[in-house]
Amino acid sequence: EVQLVQSGAEVKKPGESLKISCKGSGYSFTSYWIGWVRQMPGKGLEWMGIIYPGDSDTRYSPSFQGQVTISADKSISTAYLQWSSLKASDTAMYYCARPYGPTFHDAFDIWGQGTMVTVSS
């Protein structure tokens, strides 16, 4: 079974750093892009960026460029989303997701369960 399993919920203070993870299984991890999607409380879905674990080619939405870092470790089939200094406005559910096809133009059809990040002093 193809699945993405994300790390657990996090509670952090403003200014702290954080790295959340997304482990893929049941498919060739290096052959598909993995993207990250933000959903702030009560709001819609926002495309943050995407990485190709095969060669680490990474694309960011202009809204998130410079705010987060997306990376992957293909040796353990895991993608990451990282912040160096969290803000209260980073409070959201974060989903990783895999496209149904081999390009990042293909829509996501496999989703992780989501990681809730809460940033509060």
Add this chain to the structure above:
Amino acid sequence: SYELTQPPSVSVSPGQTARITCSGDALPKKYAYWYQQKSGQAPVLVIYEDSKRPSGIPERFSGSSSGTMATLTISGAQVEDEADYYCYSTDSSGGVFGGGTKLTVL
């Protein structure tokens, strides 16, 4: 990155046809996709490449696209179809979601 515009809400009675629209300047050249998201759950792809239905998605869900507008149609909407629906498309730099439409079936 361009924008996709959806109505904030659509309401129908059970058994009626629900139509949710999505407008975007690039849709004549790019595919539209549709997601269903129920409260507290991850999104589920219900339509891909404008009008194709993934396996396991009921036949009452259909999609179409013409010019700058894509449409998700739910024929004979059921109470369990009540959810948020998002259109999605991509451009050269990445993906973009519409703002979402809350479908109420009551």
